[in-house]
Amino acid sequence: MSTSAASTLRTPSLKLSLSSRNPLPSAFSVSFNGKRALPRYVIVACSGMSSKPTVLVAEKLGEAGLDLLKEFANVDCAYNLTPEELCTKISLCDALIVRSGTKVNRELFESSGGRLKVVGRAGVGIDNVDLAAATEFGCLVVNAPTANTVAAAEHGIALLAAMARNVAQADASTKAGKWQRNKYVGVSLVGKTLAVLGFGKVGSEVARRAKGLGMHVIAHDPYAAADRARAVGVELVSFEEAIATADFISLHMPLTPATSKMLNDETFAKMKKGVRIVNVARGGVIDEEALVRALDSGIVAQAALDVFTVEPPPKDSKLVQHENVTVTPHLGASTMEAQEGVAIEVAEAVVGALKGELAATAVNAPMVPAEVLTELKPFVVLGEKLGRLAVQLVTGGSGVKNVKVTYASSRAPDDLDTRLLRAMITKGLIEPISSVFVNLVNADYTAKQRGLRIAEERILLDGSPENPLEFIQVHIANVESKFASAISESGEIKVEGRVKDGVPHLTKVGSFEVDVSLEGSIILCRQVDQPGMIGKVGSVLGEENVNVSFMSVGRVAPRKHAVMAIGVDEQPSRETLKKIGEIPAVEEFVFLKL
Ligand SMILES: NC(=O)C1=CN([C@@H]2O[C@H](COP(=O)(O)OP(=O)(O)OC[C@H]3O[C@@H](n4cnc5c(N)ncnc54)[C@H](O)[C@@H]3O)[C@@H](O)[C@H]2O)C=CC1
Numbered sequence: 303m304s305t306s307a308a309s310t311l312r313t314p315s316l317k318l319s320l321s322s323r324n325p326l327p328s329a330f331s332v333s334f335n336g337k338r339a340l341p342r343y344v345i346v347a348c349s350g351m352s353s354k355p356t357v358l359v360a361e362k363l364g365e366a367g368l369d370l371l372k373e374f375a376n377v378d379c380a381y382n383l384t385p386e387e388l389c390t391k392i393s394l395c396d397a398l399i400v401r402s403g404t405k406v407n408r409e410l411f412e413s414s415g416g417r418l419k420v421v422g423r424a425g426v427g428i429d430n431v432d433l434a435a436a437t438e439f440g441c442l443v444v445n446a447p448t449a450n451t452v453a454a455a456e457h458g459i460a461l462l463a464a465m466a467r468n469v470a471q472a473d474a475s476t477k478a479g480k481w482q483r484n485k486y487v488g489v490s491l492v493g494k495t496l497a498v499l500g501f502g503k504v505g506s507e508v509a510r511r512a513k514g515l516g517m518h519v520i521a522h523d524p525y526a527a528a529d530r531a532r533a534v535g536v537e538l539v540s541f542e543e544a545i546a547t548a549d550f551i552s553l554h555m556p557l558t559p560a561t562s563k564m565l566n567d568e569t570f571a572k573m574k575k576g577v578r579i580v581n582v583a584r585g586g587v588i589d590e591e592a593l594v595r596a597l598d599s600g601i602v603a604q605a606a607l608d609v610f611t612v613e614p615p616p617k618d619s620k621l622v623q624h625e626n627v628t629v630t631p632h633l634g635a636s637t638m639e640a641q642e643g644v645a646i647e648v649a650e651a652v653v654g655a656l657k658g659e660l661a662a663t664a665v666n667a668p669m670v671p672a673e674v675l676t677e678l679k680p681f682v683v684l685g686e687k688l689g690r691l692a693v694q695l696v697t698g699g700s701g702v703k704n705v706k707v708t709y710a711s712s713r714a715p716d717d718l719d720t721r722l723l724r725a726m727i728t729k730g731l732i733e734p735i736s737s738v739f740v741n742l743v744n745a746d747y748t749a750k751q752r753g754l755r756i757a758e759e760r761i762l763l764d765g766s767p768e769n770p771l772e773f774i775q776v777h778i779a780n781v782e783s784k785f786a787s788a789i790s791e792s793g794e795i796k797v798e799g800r801v802k803d804g805v806p807h808l809t810k811v812g813s814f815e816v817d818v819s820l821e822g823s824i825i826l827c828r829q830v831d832q833p834g835m836i837g838k839v840g841s842v843l844g845e846e847n848v849n850v851s852f853m854s855v856g857r858v859a860p861r862k863h864a865v866m867a868i869g870v871d872e873q874p875s876r877e878t879l880k881k882i883g884e885i886p887a888v889e890e891f892v893f894l895k896l
Pocket residue numbers: 426427428447450451454499500501502503504505522523524525526554555556557560561582583584608609632633634635636
């Protein structure tokens with residue numbers, strides 16, 4: 303009998319696997335290579351694939367990105383598929399890469415039959431991806447948020463200048479053989495006020511460039527930091543002030559329910575007469591019919607649009623055809639440099655996700671800084687195992703509905719990000735009792751769907767905050783337990799665990815203190831405390847060649863009740879478990895698979 307299985311473990315590098323072929327995988331597996339350098343921001347993705355995965359590239363992607371993908375996967379470049387063709391193909395694909403032209407909707411996830419595990423958006427805006435559906439289906443969505451920023455900003459500035467000087471209209475007129483120098487007198491940019499709406503990556507780059515053109519730049523962004531704006535020499539103002547004072551407005555916010563049709567009849571009415579508008583964000587942030595009315599009435603003197611509510615817009619679109627409107631066919635990100643960069647950025651994210659590594663640009667899962675993740679690794683494993691143990695102790699009652707997780711730490715609550723822990727505890731709680739696959743992406747969603755309420759509680763401990771956590775407790779309320787001793791004084795199933803030398807341990811069951819490494823499986827056994835019990839149980843297991851990896855006894859008082867926790871490497875047969883139950887001093891016992 304070995305007393306510890308922990309000695310061979312090294313610091314694990316976290317690798318979460320998710321296999322679509324196995325509905326109940328132990329999907330959160332730890333690899334012990336310890337070699338990988340983690341990216342700055344990390345997120346857990348998924349793969350348990352044995353053969354080469356297949357990546358469907360549905361829109362044109364730069365060669366450098368394709369080369370990266372080909373090193374790891376079978377790459378199917380199939381552009382201009384109809385939605386029906388895409389739905390048919392998707393069931394054969396593990397990952398899909400798109401730009402803004404493909405609708406990645408619920409139907410597509412349904413058609414994938416659970417195989418699609420990663421969607422890569424080769425660009426920023428993910429409004430063409432149904433994130434709720436992706437999350438429900440446990441599909442990670444990654445994007446390429448940085449590589450096209452400058453391209454979009456440069457296009458915004460190009461449109462601003464072209465609009466102010468009627469470049470497109472004058473070009474068409476000149477090519478038509480006319481020479482209309484008086485008709486195309488423009489307006490100057492210098493000294494004019496530009497309101498940047500959405501002071502994120504693109505917005506701030508536009509602001510920087512506009513300052514260089516001598517414009518007075520203000521910005522509105524409810525979520526942007528004032529000091530970041532100040533650093534560019536830009537004042538953050540309210541939406542009302544921005545639209546009322548601007549000579550030019552440039553739009554740079556994402557399309558969300560909150561920003562949809564942000565510019566509409568009501569807001570156009572509050573603008574300075576003769577305002578000029580640039581949109582390289584998303585068509586949907588403008589009510590396009592209202593914009594036509596504002597152009598006709600002269601409130602808006604000119605507009606320059608790269609993006610439209612429906613792309614491509616109808617041929618007879620009044621907006622596109624309007625003589626005071628300059629249009630481009632969604633070219634913001636379309637420079638050679640940006641497309642090469644975006645292709646590499648998205649290909650790296652998709653390959654990493656398929657390998658089960660931690661992706662840097664996840665959109666529908668929490669991003670946890672690498673330093674934090676490195677610290678939390680063993681606690682994440684502990685959380686999942688405690689969830690698994692706790693739920694297996696339930697035998698009846700009103701269902702697993704109310705779970706409380708207690709984190710005891712000497713760190714201030716702000717210093718402890720529990721999202722990853724909560725997700726993996728949820729996984730541990732749900733997977734043993736359902737056929738649902740739970741990962742970091744869909745954990746909260748799945749819990750909600752099942753009516754499982756997970757309340758989190760912190761206990762602030764004195765002492766050194768060196769370790770992120772002292773212990774984690776999982777409590778399940780309003781249930782009966784198949785191991786009565788697991789019910790705590792407050793009437794709930796309670797299990798507690800700690801990390802010792804990097805290895806998760808079970809340290810409390812109900813009111814009984816135990817100490818068993820959380821590996822393999824566990825037998826919990828309550829008996830009348832008396833000499834020889836360890837030997838008796840050990841020899842029953844030994845007879846069947848079941849190796850005991852760890853054993854500990856916790857008791858309320860000498861010669862009273864004691865709970866023995868036994869870690870076993872192999873699963874004992876029914877007969878062996880029955881023999882343990884028949885040992886006279888044994889009052890109850892349970893076998894739990896981790
Ligand atoms: N035309 C094109 O080819 C391209 C278009 N884009 C689009 O440009 C937009 C901005 O992209 P990034 O700067 O990379 O994104 P980002 O996420 O860095 O910036 C967006 C900013 O909008 C702000 N915002 C959110 N709601 C707002 C509201 N109600 N009012 C004002 N601001 C709000 C956010 O706080 C954030 O600072 C996105 O819609 C993106 O899809 C980006 C690249 C190319």
